[in-house]
Amino acid sequence: MYRYDEFDESMVRARVAEFRGQVQRRVDGSLTEDEFKPLRLMNGLYLQLHAYMLRVAIPYGALSSDQMRQLAMIAERYDRGYGHLTTRQNIQYNWPKLPEVPDILDDLADVQMHAIQTSGNCIRNVTSDPFAGVAADELEDPRPTAELIRQWSTFHPEFSFLPRKFKIAITGSPNDRAAVYFHDIGLRMVAGPDDDAGYEVIVGGGQGRTPMIGKVVRDFLPREELLGYLEAIMRVYNLYGRRDNKYKARIKILVHELGLEAFKDEVEAEYSRKPDADNALAEAELQRIETYFAPKDYETRPDRSEIFEVARHNDPAFAAWADQNLFSHKVEGYAAATITIKRVGGEPGDVTADDMRTLADLADRFSFGEMRVSHEQNIVFSDVRKDDLYDLWKALAKAELGDANKGLITDIIACPGLDYCALATARSIPIAQKISTAFADPIRQRDIGPLSIKISGCINACGHHHVGHIGILGLDKAGEEFYQITLGGDATETAALGERAGPGFSSDEVAGAIERVVDHYLDVRDGEDETFLETCRRLGPDAFKEALYAAH
Amino acid sequence: MPLIRKGVTVEDEWTTLASDDDTIFDEELPAGDLIVPHRRLASARQRKHDGKLGVAIDNDLDIGALEALLGTVDLISVPFPAFGDGRGFSIAKSLRNTGFTGVLRAHGPLIADQAAFAEACGFDEIEIPDDHAERQPVDQYATARTAFPARYQEAYDAAPQTVSILSARHTARH
Numbered sequence: 250m251y252r253y254d255e256f257d258e259s260m261v262r263a264r265v266a267e268f269r270g271q272v273q274r275r276v277d278g279s280l281t282e283d284e285f286k287p288l289r290l291m292n293g294l295y296l297q298l299h300a301y302m303l304r305v306a307i308p309y310g311a312l313s314s315d316q317m318r319q320l321a322m323i324a325e326r327y328d329r330g331y332g333h334l335t336t337r338q339n340i341q342y343n344w345p346k347l348p349e350v351p352d353i354l355d356d357l358a359d360v361q362m363h364a365i366q367t368s369g370n371c372i373r374n375v376t377s378d379p380f381a382g383v384a385a386d387e388l389e390d391p392r393p394t395a396e397l398i399r400q401w402s403t404f405h406p407e408f409s410f411l412p413r414k415f416k417i418a419i420t421g422s423p424n425d426r427a428a429v430y431f432h433d434i435g436l437r438m439v440a441g442p443d444d445d446a447g448y449e450v451i452v453g454g455g456q457g458r459t460p461m462i463g464k465v466v467r468d469f470l471p472r473e474e475l476l477g478y479l480e481a482i483m484r485v486y487n488l489y490g491r492r493d494n495k496y497k498a499r500i501k502i503l504v505h506e507l508g509l510e511a512f513k514d515e516v517e518a519e520y521s522r523k524p525d526a527d528n529a530l531a532e533a534e535l536q537r538i539e540t541y542f543a544p545k546d547y548e549t550r551p552d553r554s555e556i557f558e559v560a561r562h563n564d565p566a567f568a569a570w571a572d573q574n575l576f577s578h579k580v581e582g583y584a585a586a587t588i589t590i591k592r593v594g595g596e597p598g599d600v601t602a603d604d605m606r607t608l609a610d611l612a613d614r615f616s617f618g619e620m621r622v623s624h625e626q627n628i629v630f631s632d633v634r635k636d637d638l639y640d641l642w643k644a645l646a647k648a649e650l651g652d653a654n655k656g657l658i659t660d661i662i663a664c665p666g667l668d669y670c671a672l673a674t675a676r677s678i679p680i681a682q683k684i685s686t687a688f689a690d691p692i693r694q695r696d697i698g699p700l701s702i703k704i705s706g707c708i709n710a711c712g713h714h715h716v717g718h719i720g721i722l723g724l725d726k727a728g729e730e731f732y733q734i735t736l737g738g739d740a741t742e743t744a745a746l747g748e749r750a751g752p753g754f755s756s757d758e759v760a761g762a763i764e765r766v767v768d769h770y771l772d773v774r775d776g777e778d779e780t781f782l783e784t785c786r787r788l789g790p791d792a793f794k795e796a797l798y799a800a801h
Numbered sequence: 802m803p804l805i806r807k808g809v810t811v812e813d814e815w816t817t818l819a820s821d822d823d824t825i826f827d828e829e830l831p832a833g834d835l836i837v838p839h840r841r842l843a844s845a846r847q848r849k850h851d852g853k854l855g856v857a858i859d860n861d862l863d864i865g866a867l868e869a870l871l872g873t874v875d876l877i878s879v880p881f882p883a884f885g886d887g888r889g890f891s892i893a894k895s896l897r898n899t900g901f902t903g904v905l906r907a908h909g910p911l912i913a914d915q916a917a918f919a920e921a922c923g924f925d926e927i928e929i930p931d932d933h934a935e936r937q938p939v940d941q942y943a944t945a946r947t948a949f950p951a952r953y954q955e956a957y958d959a960a961p962q963t964v965s966i967l968s969a970r971h972t973a974r975h
Contacts (some may be wrong), residue, residue, distance in 0.1 A: 256966040259950045267948045271914065279937050284912050287885055389936045406921035406960060407894050410887025455937070488864070522898055527955040534967050785929040
């Protein structure tokens with residue numbers, strides 16, 4: 250993975266010193282609260298319902314075991330012994346104290362981490378495929394580009410006070426696991442006309458209260474032109490994006506109001522004004538970064554592992570996990586394993602300090618000391634020898650981290666909701682807990698098959714409910730929480746927004762409603778191979794309404 | 802309205818004509834270096850005037866309108882209605898990209914922490930409101946502008962951070 254050189258190191262340290270000074274200037278009155286707010290936000294510090302919340306960046310989800318141990322230390326020293334994995338591959342602490350935050354940032358810097366631009370109206374943490382670099386279906390490794398964008402966007406002089414926040418995601422695989430159609434800018438690595446490397450550039454996707462699927466502004470952008478082209482998009486947005494209404498300030502609204510063609514023309518005109526002199530430098534930098542992502546020191550092994558096959562045959566619980574949580578690796582004899590942080594009845598994405606240390610130790614033993622955080626709020630061990638999978642799983646199971654529910658109905662994504670968040674209108678976590686408890690039976694989960702439930706506690710859609718196969722949106726009606734259900738959403742390359750099924754449900758009714766939808770799906774699916782999403786597409790969301798409202 | 806250049810307060814040698822005072826344009830322009838409102842620029846340029854001419858623009862000009870200013874003035878004052886409204890940074894950068902070599906002035910309640918960004922985008926000076934300056938003395942701008950040892954971005958050469966990390970790395974390898 251990427252390692253800081255002396256420049257990266259000095260920039261992050263300078264940032265901590267700067268923030269320490271800003272806290273001081275807030276305390277002595279130089280800065281008003283209004284002035285301090287964007288500064289703390291750009292250091293990941295929110296003021297939430299009960300306390301400050303610190304969001305730590307995990308660029309494109311990559312984490313070393315030493316970094317994970319430091320996160321565990323921080324959880325214990327400054328927080329209440331746990332952290333929360335987010336849908337943008339970050340980790341949040343819910344209970345830090347303001348005067349201690351600069352110390353936390355120092356502790357993060359000790360392991361080459363930071364909280365830079367994890368919030369605020371600036372370019373946020375760049376996200377990517379959790380299987381980047383190892384996926385068998387990958388065209389090219391997106392991580393070097395993601396790191397290039399991380400650096401380019403860090404403390405950008407021109408683009409740090411944008412109309413609104415700005416999120417970029419990149420995938421190197423045609424099978425999109427980074428939700429690139431739902432970001433302000435999505436990049437798909439594609440081969441050009443002469444098989445040269447480059448990107449398809451998608452702009453204006455997003456969720457929130459106005460969900461939109463991103464649109465292609467460039468079919469093919471040669472890779473050495475990336476930063477120049479991104480700069481042109483950002484400048485057009487910064488000049489023309491709306492600032493009169495924060496709910497209409499994202500780039501998706503600009504693209505929508507200008508129209509795709511007019512927006513494209515603006516970007517291309519701006520891009521043509523720019524000399525291409527620094528393309529060579531960006532390309533040289535990309536090549537430098539690529540050296541950090543060279544293939545691991547893999548052993549030459551047969552693709553079929555006897556140890557794995559025997560264990561799989563003898564231990565049904567392991568077989569279930571292996572069937573559900575493993576992912577094809579591009580190197581023979583290896584697999585990528587997803588460790589779901591979705592204990593039945595637990596809080597999606599919450600990891601205790603003990604969990605973190607267990608994961609760090611296991612990553613050292615089984616996956617070259619590295620792991621990734623996925624946008625599904627899980628952990629991925631990207632490089633496990635197939636011979637080691639059984640040992641890995643046994644150790645995970647002992648720590649209650651061995652659930653075989655990756656991609657299944659209990660692998661729920663949920664925002665923190667009204668339990669923590671100042672914006673929320675309803676609770677999310679208890680709904681997730683109720684649903685995962687209702688579907689706790691692993692055999693039933695496997696029978697249902699791939700089904701993503703995503704829960705947001707308000708229309709800002711941090712829980713990505715618009716793209717859940719089943720989406721749940723928590724709202725407030727006259728002081729009562731109620732929940733709207735959407736069906737048929739899809740965050741991948743077959744991107745779709747879920748359609749609202751009808752009137753909402755109370756918090757006590759939601760789990761039952763989901764059960765009725767799922768039971769109906771099991772009744773009407775065209776064989777066991779037709780997934781919920783496929784059935785939903787074939788019959789249309791309306792086909793589920795009768796079942797959904799049967800008890801009403 | 803204190804004027805800050807590279808972290809130091811300087812004398813404002815320009816006179817800014819208020820945008821709502823139209824009477825001044827009925828007569829000869831006063832002598833000295835003048836900043837006139839954008840909508841008055843054309844008529845001001847036609848009048849006899851002993852001194853340099855600058856313009857105070859609104860912050861919603863498109864790139865075409867910015868390009869049209871080229872060769873007409875020696876100073877452009879770009880407003881920041883609020884410090885969180887960063888449109889002025891792109892206006893400055895666009896003006897520099899189109900070849901404007903005159904003085905660029907940021908006008909508004911920019912906070913100290915934005916000083917280096919403003920310079921990097923091509924601003925020469927920042928004019929801040931009086932009450933703002935009382936809370937945030939100029940030495941805070943001086944400290945903040947050199948808070949970082951370098952920058953990651955190419956082509957923001959006017960920054961106090963003279964080193965671009967990309968070129969420094971590149972030089973180190975060759």
